[in-house]
Amino acid sequence: MNKIKLRKIIFAGLCAAIIFIGISLFRINLPAIVGRPFIHFGNTFAVISVMILGFKYGASAAVIGLGLFDVLNGYAATAWITVIEAVILAAVTAVVFQAVHYQSGQLYKLYLVSLAAGLIKIITSWLAGVIESVMVGVQLPVAVVNAFLSLPAAAINSLATFLVVPLIYIALQKTVLKRIRL
Amino acid sequence: MLELKHLNYLPPQHKQPLWQNLTLQMYPGKIYGLIGVNGVGKTTLLNLLSGLITPTQGDVYWQQQPIHRSKKALRTYLATVGYCLQDADHLFFKQTVQEELEYHHKGSMTQIIEKLQLETLLELSPFELSGGQKKRLALAIMLLKQPQMLFCDEITAGLDTHFQDVVMSLLQDYCREHLVLLVTHNLDEALKYCDELLFLDQSGLHAYTTAAVLKQPEIFEQFQLLMPRSLEICQALMNAGILPSNSYYRSDEEIAQALATLWNKGTNQL
């Protein structure tokens, strides 16, 4: 491990902490049929940390932040789903971010990235809902419908991610990122 | 007039409040020096006085009005307070020093910038400054706010002598019409510049005028502090029989003055 790696690890820790706090402080619970939908900012920061740190460290931050939150707050049984969701989200973000060749000032490219992240989040949320329903013993067709009913929260989260991510990223870029090389 | 009435604070997870009883009155036009050992609660006291945290007992009164009675009262009070935090980093929001200084301040600020020599730093980010530069920036921001009372937490720690003098003379100017309270571990500085010294320990605040402290230097020992150097020299000179035994001097300059008068008297006699 060298200094750069250490720095990345520390920033991954910071991002994980921000994700964790983004979930636990700014959380609005929604009642639903399956799972535990609530509106939160965890995903937003997860996407940003992938953009800052790259896939490997960003995904670790997302997995640890989201996963540990689940384990410590009584969703241990479904933590593994969250982890897979986080990895998929990180992968898609990283790939799209790489593909658009972002250069500073190109806001629309950032919106492309956040659009991709938002869409994939909705899809994975729905799949996760289906799996969770099946896990507690519901038949598959019912589960598919049930999962749709708990989507509104995911949609709101995705919309928030889509809107906020580029703004925060640009703010960070203007201030911190130009001094700290990661 | 700023008044503390039976003020006390119980930190979270502590069993006992920090002090037994704090009651005091402070007036504008003076510099107060708050002195005490590490961890006795100086920073906590300043946080209470500046309305940043709510006391668990008692209250702070400004112009006879309790500040924590209502939100509105607290808001008006906050507008009259300037406070340089111990960790200056937390005061900064903006991207450059320039923006930082302009934030909520309209009007000329060249004088303060010049005094604290911030001209060359205006383009830098406040987080890039060196330790001493951060302290200066924090003070500049707070002075530009023109508060009724100014609290400074260890403002001179980490400053070189030139800026220590600059800062202290700025504060001396400022205290003519306003209240200034500063925390310091530099006791020489406290003796030299403060009009009243507030010693803080578990039992509470003990206020002495500087003259009173000079007359009974054992006070320092009583509060587990070492005697300031200038006082030590003064005592040594007295013990050696050079200075008369009932003489009190606040600073090296005054000691030198006294010695010079003695000398001149001696040479005249010859």
Next chain:
Amino acid sequence: MIVETALLQVQHLQYVAEQLVNLELETTKHEILHDVNFSIQAQDFVGLVGPNGSGKTTLSKLLTRILEPTAGKILINGTDYQAVTPQWQLHQYVSMVFQNVDAQFIGPNFVEDMALYLGNFNWSPAKIQTRIQEISDQLGLEELIERPFNSLSGGQKQLLAIAEALALQPQLLILDEPTAQLDPENTQLVLNLLQKLQTQYQITIILVTHKLAELALTNRVLILNHGTITQTCATDKLLTDMNLLQQNQLPVPDTVTIAQHFQKLTGKQLMLTNSNLETFIQTFKEQLC
């Protein structure tokens, strides 16, 4: 004849802070240090002084290899810093206390943080335990070591940071204004400890400071001004040279101030050979009576 190599040699050191203006296209450069040269013998106690913003913290960071120099070389025991591999080897014998102590800890309290720190250097838990005990006895930290960091005052944290830097008994210890937030009694405690370390354990210390009491402990001072070493000299010599002190915004010993003012008022010059209080009184007695 044996040629003794100095513990630390710094040659033509330069450091330029770069910032990206537009992502990787343009950079602005601030030259913070240029052409710094000095060497330090083993077991020396060196003060690093200079006005605010002269680059002391930056230099200390370079000496700990947190920052990489833009140009120039640092040699420790005759070997280049760049040649010390793996890099962490260096941190077994060079340790540092930062100006901002808040950032030094990652564990929830001192004991756990030390366990991580020393565990990192392959210490066994039992050995770590005794070391913590030793250090806390030396500095009187019993009641602080188990308290969570976020409930401690500024000075208390500073004390713990110093304790931690001593844990490995490093060869070279760099302290960046270690007592800025300490009360006089704790300051004395730390200074006594530093002196003891230097004499008993032969540790080389570089002390960045603005305070006179600390300066008086050192043997030699490096004066840094506007990013370069303008002078190195013995501390005793510096302490009686009022001009040099004032030029570099250093505190002047009270005895010297008094003598100077006295001279201004009476025209009588007091010859002070050092800033010691007894000799000061002695001089006065002789000359005045």
Next chain:
Amino acid sequence: MTATAKLDGRTKLLTCVFLTLFMFSFHYYWQYLVIIMLFAILLLVGFNAQERGQLFRHWKLITFLPAINLFANLFFVNGRVIWSWGWLHLTNLDLQIFIRIALLLMFALALTIKTTPQELALSVGKIFNSLSFRRYHGAGVPLVIIIMVAFIDEFQATFVTVKQAYRLRASTAVEVKGWQRILDYAFLLQPIILISMKKADQVADALTAKGYHHNSSLFDYQSIKYHWLDWLVYSALVALVVVNVLLVRIF
């Protein structure tokens, strides 16, 4: 030192995860009863009065979350209906889900009471080490968790001080109206993240100076050994599964 303190962090984590997953195989109420009995015994033996107090202080959370879920489930028919009233149907499964979620919360809380974040971090690292057949020796994963925990504390403290400092600097005696206030708070997020990032940078400096970029022995995975109590716990878990399967076969 109590018996639970001697247990390895891994054992505690795995036990918690295992028990939660195990519940999903249940079909009968007596199975839940057994689990609850076991948990009660564990609470009596392994926890002292203060820790039990800590656990039950969260009774609101433990009942509230499953209750919401139960309420939502009343609108759907999944499985055998026990009781119904108009639109609302209480089914067998609804009740079971209620019990499961409540127990799940209790287990997780018990875990957090019994392990420090450091221990948890290390055990995650160890599990990684075992899963990769001892090929993963890194300190990365545990270090990220440890630093994350440190920053969570730090972040909350920073949030408080920055909010205070903001009030101090921004205060104009005029009252700020609702929407503007929310906007102000939103803008506060930026300096907080900025300060945290700066702090992270300083932490990185400090940790470099302390030699943390030295990888191999921050956590010495080789020397980590199980205590006999750990094996006891694991065999108890296996016994539980076996007995459960047997009983289900018989009835």
